[in-house]
Amino acid sequence: MTLTSSVSPWREIQRKNFVHLKPLLDFLELSPIQRKEIDFSPSFQLNLPIRLAEKIKKQTLNDPLLLQFVPLKLEKQVTSGFSLHPVEDNAFRQETRYLQKYKGRALLLTTSACAMHCRYCFRQNFEYGYVNDLSQELRLIESNPSLHEVILSGGDPLSLSDEKLSSLLDTLERFEPITKVRFHTRFPIGIPERLDESFLKILKNRRFEIYFVFHINHAQELDEEIIYAIKRLKQLGITTLNQAVLLKNVNDNFETQLELHQVLIDHGILPYYLHQLDRVEGSAHFESSPDLGRKIITYLRNHLPGYAIPTYVQEIPNEPSKTPL
Numbered sequence: 472m473t474l475t476s477s478v479s480p481w482r483e484i485q486r487k488n489f490v491h492l493k494p495l496l497d498f499l500e501l502s503p504i505q506r507k508e509i510d511f512s513p514s515f516q517l518n519l520p521i522r523l524a525e526k527i528k529k530q531t532l533n534d535p536l537l538l539q540f541v542p543l544k545l546e547k548q549v550t551s552g553f554s555l556h557p558v559e560d561n562a563f564r565q566e567t568r569y570l571q572k573y574k575g576r577a578l579l580l581t582t583s584a585c586a587m588h589c590r591y592c593f594r595q596n597f598e599y600g601y602v603n604d605l606s607q608e609l610r611l612i613e614s615n616p617s618l619h620e621v622i623l624s625g626g627d628p629l630s631l632s633d634e635k636l637s638s639l640l641d642t643l644e645r646f647e648p649i650t651k652v653r654f655h656t657r658f659p660i661g662i663p664e665r666l667d668e669s670f671l672k673i674l675k676n677r678r679f680e681i682y683f684v685f686h687i688n689h690a691q692e693l694d695e696e697i698i699y700a701i702k703r704l705k706q707l708g709i710t711t712l713n714q715a716v717l718l719k720n721v722n723d724n725f726e727t728q729l730e731l732h733q734v735l736i737d738h739g740i741l742p743y744y745l746h747q748l749d750r751v752e753g754s755a756h757f758e759s760s761p762d763l764g765r766k767i768i769t770y771l772r773n774h775l776p777g778y779a780i781p782t783y784v785q786e787i788p789n790e791p792s793k794t795p796l
Contacts, residue, residue: 479633481664485586488661489519492542499537500529508532513542514753515595518588520661526691535689535721539589543756546590550755555596557749559788567600569608573792576620577612579605581639584630586658586665589686591716591757593749599626605639613646620651629658629665637673644678653682660685660692663700674707681709684743688715688722690730698738705739712743715781716757717767723759725770732771732779742781747796749786761785761796 489495495517496506519540528534532543563570563578570578583599612618621643628636643649658665674681683704687693705711713735717723722731732742745768748758768783784793 479667479669481662481667484662484664485520487521488587489521489524490517492517495519495524495541498524499527501532502530505530505532508543508545510542510544510546513546515542515588515590515592517542518585520587522663522694523587523661523692526694533720535727536691538721539591539688539718540587542590545756546753548753548755550752553750553752553755555752557593557751558786560594560597562788566608566611567602568605569611575618576622577615577618578622578624579608579612580625581605581623581628582626582630585625585627586630586661589657591718591748591751591754593751594626595751609642612643612649616648618646619648620653621649622653622655624655627656627658628654629656629670633669633673636670640673640677649679651680651682652677653684655684655686657686659697659700660687663697666700666703671703671707674704674709681707682712683709684712684714685740686715687713687731687735687740688718689727690734693734701738701740710741711739712741713781714744714746715742716746716748717759717764717783718748718757719759721757723763723767725767728767728771729774732775732781736775736779742779744793745781745783747783747785764796 489498492509492511496509501509517540523536523540527536531537560570563572565571568580570580572578580599583597588595612621623639631639640652643652685701701711715722715731722728735742745764747761747764748754750758764783768780771780782793783796785796787794
């Protein structure tokens with residue numbers, strides 16, 4: 472009898488991610504001189520889907536995708552004002568995986584796992600702790616009648632199996648005050664196969680409204696298969712938005728931001744936030760000035776309709792909301 476694998480196709484794709492530097496650098500055809508700029512002992516492990524690696528221009532260190540995902544020696548620089556925990560998540564922790572930052576919204580860190588590791592990730596040093604389930608976190612949500620929205624983040628909630636996500640949504644559906652569930656995810660940008668029929672099925676006919684907030688920094692990250700997968704979400708009546716981070720030498724210029732936001736609105740993805748960099752240790756080389764960010768927003772406003780303009784914000788701990796810049 473032939474045994475068939477029960478592993479989902481998207482999970483098989485994920486297992487082929489680049490997690491070791493030498494195979495990736497060989498794939499990118501980087502020269503010995505270029506490799507001298509690479510950090511071969513990063514504190515935050517390399518994790519890059521093949522789909523994104525294939526979009527990186529070879530034989531250069533200046534590609535906007537390479538800069539986002541490949542560790543450079545610049546990460547070893549110690550810079551004043553940068554810290555391990557720039558948004559102070561622990562100050563808002565009510566349970567191992569539950570943060571209460573803003574009124575009416577619960578932030579559930581469903582998993583520490585991601586489809587990819589962004590070098591500027593503000594949560595790369597966060598201690599997620601080991602939990603078998605989210606029962607304690609869910610009890611807190613159920614006991615707080617002031618909550619109307621649950622934000623599923625992490626890590627990346629789409630790293631979880633369909634079974635776990637279905638169970639989680641079923642539980643949240645029983646909490647009457649919850650009228651909105653929001654997914655924060657970068658998974659479809661690297662592995663759009665994650666948005667398969669099985670996953671879409673568990674999103675259908677939910678009592679609450681579902682929102683997907685993607686993290687797309689550059690138009691180069693997108694392709695036809697990703698757009699098609701996102702359109703399948705939209706066909707379920709799900710609102711899709713995007714939040715980007717302003718990154719030096721990646722997207723901190725007028726033309727790149729204009730192209731990104733044109734592509735987003737052309738495919739029904741509404742710009743939500745453009746974030747000023749969270750100053751996590753090792754990311755100083757990504758920081759652009761707020762003055763440049765404001766000029767970019769003005770440029771976008773002069774070239775695009777109002778619904779295509781993201782709000783330029785910075786997260787300041789203990790403020791009641793994101794702070795517009």
